[in-house]
Amino acid sequence: GAVVSQHPSWVICKSGTSVKIECRSLDFQATTMFWYRQFPKQSLMLMATSNEGSKATYEQGVEKDKFLINHASLTLSTLTVTSAHPEDSSFYICSASRPGLAGGPGDTQYFGPGTRLTVL
């Protein structure tokens, strides 16, 4: 169990266009999902926390008007990169928080396979 999918797995777009990335938890409901960005040979950088039915919480330095997040249901969150520029090219990864069992380690984040965005 605990499978998270992302779509698309890769996308190439022209500068100035918008790109939408979907993140789905396939076999569990996730009230909280997270969006990360990863540059080559670097660790994950948290961009925002997405809560179902409410506005996303963005990390410092992340433009909320550029990276639009919508968490429409307990199994789907979307990240839209608006007016994309070449510097937005990166590997975007989402994770879904699965509630833990009583007495267990608490919530666990399960990651999607990532989406590679290339902006020309």
Next chain:
Amino acid sequence: TQLLEQSPQFLSIQEGENLTVYCNSSSVFSSLQWYRQEPGEGPVLLVTVVTGGEVKKLKRLTFQFGDARKDSSLHITAAQPGDTGLYLCAGAKAAGNKLTFGGGTRVLVKP
């Protein structure tokens, strides 16, 4: 400055050798996770540790959480080429809270 410092940043060893990756912080975490990530893929959860002093074993991998819940280590015995990847530690301050990732340790196991 990263809240979680991983060391070393890169490790290259021969098949059959042992290795240890460290994850240190001045902050206390309620839980700490270890992930392994391969190129072009998302991180895969290896283990979660929550109790100070806890030791968990996963085949040839041994994970330890420090008594004060500020640091952790990952030890691999008799490493194999399939262990090659980016190892990431990540800590949570509270259940359900966002994760803070370490900088990662890139491990290369040569046959």
